[in-house]
Amino acid sequence: MKALRIVLIEDEPVTARNLAHILEHLDENISIISMLTGVKEAVGWFNAHLHHYDLVFMDIRLTDGLSFEIFKQARVNRPVIFVTAYNDYAIEAFKNNGIDYILKPFNEQEVARALQKFETLFRSAEQVPDGSMFTRLLEQFQASVKSYKKSFLVHYRDKLVPVETVKIAWFYTESEMVYGHTFDGKQYILDFTLEQLEQQLDPQLFFRANRQFIINRAAILEADFYFNGRLSVKVKPEPAERILISKARVPEFKSWMNT
Structure with missing residues (x-):
C-alpha cells in the first residue's frame, strides 16, 4: 500500500510527539514527513511543497497566530484535520466538507476515527479536494468562532x-x-x-x-x-x-x- 504522507502543525512539542506516535502506531504505512510549529513556517513549507503530502493535522492556535492565516498565504490542497482545545466552536460547518477535527486532549480512538473518515471520503476514492473547499471551510469556520470577552x-x-x-x-x-x-x-x-x-x-x-x-x-x-x-x-x-x-x-x- 502507498505510504500516507502526513504533515503535523502543532506548537506544543509534547502534543506533536504524542500525535505522531499515535499515528505511526495506528498504521505502519503512515509517514510523518514534516512537523511544523507556526504559521510562518507552515506557509513557507506549503508554498515549497504543493503536492508532496496527503493529509494535514493542524492545531488552530499557534504561537504566531491562528492557523487560518496559513490558508490566506499558501495553497493547501489536501484534506486537513483540525486539532483544537475548544469544544464550543461550531465545527459541524466544516465537517460536512469532508474535514474532521480532534478535540484536545485526544486519545488513540479519536485519531483512528478521524483517519477512517479521511480514508472513506478521500483516499479510497482517490479524490483530491480543490481549493474552493478550503475557502469555504475558512469562511464558515471563522464566522463561527466564538469571541471571548476581553x-x-x-x-x-x-x-x-x-x-x-x-x-x-x-x-x-x-x-x-x-x-x-x-x-x-x-x-x-x-x-x-x-x-x-x-x-x-x-x-x-x-x-x-x-x-x-x-x-x-x-x-x-x-x-x-x-x-x-x-x-x-x-x-x-x-x-x-x-x-x-x-x-x-x-x-x-x-x-x-x-x-
Whole structure:
C-alpha cells in the first residue's frame, strides 16, 4: 500500500510527539514527513511543497497566530484535520466538507476515527479536494468562532472603569453578587452570573472550579490533595475562602492544567 504522507502543525512539542506516535502506531504505512510549529513556517513549507503530502493535522492556535492565516498565504490542497482545545466552536460547518477535527486532549480512538473518515471520503476514492473547499471551510469556520470577552466595564468610585479580563485572578459569587478580583488586589462588582461568565471567558485561560469560583490559570500557584479525593487550589491573590475542586472534576482540571 502507498505510504500516507502526513504533515503535523502543532506548537506544543509534547502534543506533536504524542500525535505522531499515535499515528505511526495506528498504521505502519503512515509517514510523518514534516512537523511544523507556526504559521510562518507552515506557509513557507506549503508554498515549497504543493503536492508532496496527503493529509494535514493542524492545531488552530499557534504561537504566531491562528492557523487560518496559513490558508490566506499558501495553497493547501489536501484534506486537513483540525486539532483544537475548544469544544464550543461550531465545527459541524466544516465537517460536512469532508474535514474532521480532534478535540484536545485526544486519545488513540479519536485519531483512528478521524483517519477512517479521511480514508472513506478521500483516499479510497482517490479524490483530491480543490481549493474552493478550503475557502469555504475558512469562511464558515471563522464566522463561527466564538469571541471571548476581553474586558469588563465596571463601576468604581462613581466612575466607569474598563478592566482587562486577563488582569482578573478569579471571579467569586456570594449573596447573589458576583465579584472580579484582580491580580493587584482590587475587587469589582460585575453584572453577570458565574454561568454567564463561564460562557464569555476563554476556556484555555479560565476554569470553573466550583459553584463559587472561576479561576485564572495565571493565578494558580499549586493544587493540594484534600479530603475525599478533592483538590485544594492555591491562588494569588489568596481569597478568604478555600477553593475546592470536587473529585468528579479533578480529571478535567488536571487535563486543563496540562494543556
